[in-house]
Amino acid sequence: xxxxxGVMVFAEQREGRIHPVTYxxxxxxxxxxxxxxxxxxxxxLGDQLEAEARELVYHGADRVFWYDHPVLKDPDLxxxxxxxxxxxxxxxxxxxxxxxxxxGRSLGARIAAALGTGLTADCTGLEVxxxxxxxxxxxxxxxxxxAQIKTSTKPQMATVRxxxxxxxxxxxxxxxxxxxxxxxxxxxxxxxxGKERAAEADIAEAEVIVSGGAGLKRAGDFSxxxxxAELLGGTVGSSRLPVDSGWIGxxxxxxxxxxxxxxxxxxxxxISGSPQHLAGMRESGCIIAxxxxxxxxxxxxxDYGIVGDLxxxxxxxxxxxxxxxxxxx
Amino acid sequence: xxxxxKVSITEDINRRSGASxxxxxxxxxxxDMRQVKFDTEKGKVDRSSAAAxxxxxxxxxxxxxxxxxxxxGAAVTAISMGPRRAEVALRDALARGADSAVLLEDSKFAxxxxxxxxxxxxxxxxxxxxxxxxxxxxxTVDGDTGQVGPxxxxxxxxxxxxxxxxxxxxxxxxxxxxxxxxxxxxxxxSLPVLLMVTKDINIPRLPTFRDxxxxxxxxxxxxxxxxxxxxxxxxxxxxxxxxxxxRKVFLPSEEGRKGKIFRNTNEEAISDVAQAIxxxxx
Numbered sequence: 001x002x003x004x005x006g007v008m009v010f011a012e013q014r015e016g017r018i019h020p021v022t023y024x025x026x027x028x029x030x031x032x033x034x035x036x037x038x039x040x041x042x043x044x045l046g047d048q049l050e051a052e053a054r055e056l057v058y059h060g061a062d063r064v065f066w067y068d069h070p071v072l073k074d075p076d077l078x079x080x081x082x083x084x085x086x087x088x089x090x091x092x093x094x095x096x097x098x099x100x101x102x103x104g105r106s107l108g109a110r111i112a113a114a115l116g117t118g119l120t121a122d123c124t125g126l127e128v129x130x131x132x133x134x135x136x137x138x139x140x141x142x143x144x145x146x147a148q149i150k151t152s153t154k155p156q157m158a159t160v161r162x163x164x165x166x167x168x169x170x171x172x173x174x175x176x177x178x179x180x181x182x183x184x185x186x187x188x189x190x191x192x193x194g195k196e197r198a199a200e201a202d203i204a205e206a207e208v209i210v211s212g213g214a215g216l217k218r219a220g221d222f223s224x225x226x227x228x229a230e231l232l233g234g235t236v237g238s239s240r241l242p243v244d245s246g247w248i249g250x251x252x253x254x255x256x257x258x259x260x261x262x263x264x265x266x267x268x269x270x271i272s273g274s275p276q277h278l279a280g281m282r283e284s285g286c287i288i289a290x291x292x293x294x295x296x297x298x299x300x301x302x303d304y305g306i307v308g309d310l311x312x313x314x315x316x317x318x319x320x321x322x323x324x325x326x327x328x329x
Numbered sequence: 330x331x332x333x334x335k336v337s338i339t340e341d342i343n344r345r346s347g348a349s350x351x352x353x354x355x356x357x358x359x360x361d362m363r364q365v366k367f368d369t370e371k372g373k374v375d376r377s378s379a380a381a382x383x384x385x386x387x388x389x390x391x392x393x394x395x396x397x398x399x400x401x402g403a404a405v406t407a408i409s410m411g412p413r414r415a416e417v418a419l420r421d422a423l424a425r426g427a428d429s430a431v432l433l434e435d436s437k438f439a440x441x442x443x444x445x446x447x448x449x450x451x452x453x454x455x456x457x458x459x460x461x462x463x464x465x466x467x468x469t470v471d472g473d474t475g476q477v478g479p480x481x482x483x484x485x486x487x488x489x490x491x492x493x494x495x496x497x498x499x500x501x502x503x504x505x506x507x508x509x510x511x512x513x514x515x516x517x518x519s520l521p522v523l524l525m526v527t528k529d530i531n532i533p534r535l536p537t538f539r540d541x542x543x544x545x546x547x548x549x550x551x552x553x554x555x556x557x558x559x560x561x562x563x564x565x566x567x568x569x570x571x572x573x574x575x576r577k578v579f580l581p582s583e584e585g586r587k588g589k590i591f592r593n594t595n596e597e598a599i600s601d602v603a604q605a606i607x608x609x610x611x
Contacts, residue, residue: 014512074514075509075514077488077489078488081483101510102491102492102508102509102510103509103510105475105476105479105491106475106479106489106491106492106525107479108476109443109475109476109477109478109479109480109483110479110480110482110483110489112444112476112480113444113447113479113480113481113483113484114483116444117444117572118442118444118571118572118573119443119444119476119480119573120573121443121473121474121475121476122473122474135576139473139581140473140575140578141471145578145579145580145581146578146579146580146581147575147577147578148575148576148577148578148579149573149574149575149576150573150574150576151572151573151574152572152573152574153572188488189488189518189519189522190488190490190516190517190518191516191517191518192514192515192516193504193515193516193517194514194515195512195513195514195515196506196512196513196515197511197512197513207610208610232606232610233610240363256362256363256470257363264609264610265606265609265610267606276362276363282581285609286605286606286609287586288602288605288606294590294592299588299590300588301586302586302588302590303586303587303588303589303605304587304589304590304591304601304602304605305588305589305590305591306590306591306594306598306599306602307590307591307592307593307594308593308594309594312594313594313599316594316596316599317599317602317603320596320599320600320602320603321603321606321607323603324600324603324604324607325607328607
């Protein structure tokens with residue numbers, strides 16, 4: 001029996017800034033490590049990121065394995081994988097976590113295959129059972145069910161969805177060790193020759209989304225929803241039908257074949273709530289449903305529902321929100 | 330040639346690989362997730378409720394391969410692991426432009442997670458001989474992990490480019506745009522390489538009636554575990570080679586929801602909801 005050394009978190013950085021999912025993983029990792037009575041470590045690769053290595057300690061890491069080299073400034077797949085695989089073999093963590101970002105998924109799968117271990121994608125929950133194994137919870141079948149997954153090999157690896165776990169408050173009095181590691185560099189067959197800002201998928205980041213569905217009568221009626229969205233500082237979403245009818249662009253589509261969103265407030269107007277739509281918005285903070293059909297499935301997951309015609313309800317809602325805003329100011 | 334795919338990989342790559350590019354497209358047969366019904370009691374998808382089709386993401390991979398074939402000359406092989414009925418998906422791939430198709434079918438392959446699936450595909454690809462490019466979709470609609478592509482590349486010891494939304498001009502090397510959430514990386518790679526493409530790379534073509542008719546008569550090669558044995562450790566196939574296990578499946582709890590439903594639209598109801606929205610936004 002090998003001696004396993006706790007939980008290790010991959011510290012994702014972009015342009016030298018730690019991706020916030022890393023702190024969330026450290027928060028969850030701390031909880032698991034304490035339950036197991038084992039240390040929590042983190043691995044950071046980059047160019048001159050000593051201050052960031054300390055941030056990882058402030059957010060819960062007992063030990064930070066820090067690789068410092070100009071080659072590691074960019075996400076160099078080959079060298080990241082090579083050095084992390086070496087470190088995992090040396091340190092033997094029983095659990096290894098990455099953010100389920102595109103970079104985390106891509107890198108994580110390579111590390112898992114190189115180590116011959118299991119990897120669970122896009123987890124939304126992590127627990128430890130009585131014998132100390134990791135229970136990984138992830139949505140399956142387009143988010144309609146949750147699956148509990150266990151891994152029989154070590155390390156038990158998972159990528160974890162962003163904005164699901166909570167990070168610990170930053171505490172500069174937290175003690176931790178920064179261990180400087182020498183990167184072993186190999187010539188990479190891949191070269192990043194340029195970077196561009198890609199178009200923002202703003203619906204994924206919006207705090208308020210007002211969505212329309214089959215209950216809308218014509219394309220122009222999205223303006224009504226846009227008025228409500230604007231009033232709340234949000235944006236307009238759509239179920240599949242209006243998108244397929246060409247009433248609104250595909251970038252607005254919420255659901256299985258569109259975006260998965262998690263705004264603070266989601267207002268579904270004239271959307272019945274097919275499993276495919278619910279898959280894209282069920283994790284929203286507060287769900288408001290407006291639908292004339294009282295048996296619409298959307299009401300089952302709503303915090304507040306109004307059974308009524310959206311053409312009557314939405315203008316009234318706008319009027320009331322304006323009134324309340326005036327009272328508060 | 331669609332505007333999106335202005336490839337001028339041209340002679341350099343052709344020379345490297347002999348007569349033409351050898352491209353492999355791994356694919357999966359999945360239920361049509363837009364139609365499929367969920368048995369919420371059992372927490373299972375009712376596969377009989379929807380037709381099976383090629384994983385929609387894989388169609389973009391196949392289209393990328395077929396466009397490269399049209400531009401540069403290539404031999405495109407579609408490969409899938411699954412039950413015998415997945416042959417239908419491979420015939421569809423042949424109708425859409427693949428030149429040959431291989432189905433990996435054996436009860437020993439069943440119950441595979443992404444590690445065992447990618448390992449089995451890697452063994453079959455070794456058996457096929459050399460290749461220049463492997464092109465796969467970004468994920469499957471039923472598994473939704475996006476892991477098989479990078480894991481396959483690792484087993485074959487080749488680099489991969491993830492989330493490729495565009496292939497751009499290249500000289501000696503292949504150059505691709507990788508969409509990494511708010512940032513696009515332009516990456517150069519030498520062959521062989523695995524590309525994991527997104528839906529943005531192209532619009533897959535529909536097969537013509539004639540193509541479909543031809544594909545019905547075409548041959549699909551079927552390999553079982555035994556036929557891969559000289560390239561594989563059979564203990565790494567299927568459920569035996571899968572370290573991850575689904576212990577149970579359950580319904581997401583909506584217990585946290587208030588579930589306050591107003592059955593009429595009077596001023597009071599609307600005012601309550603308006604207040605709740607503003608409270609929630611702080």
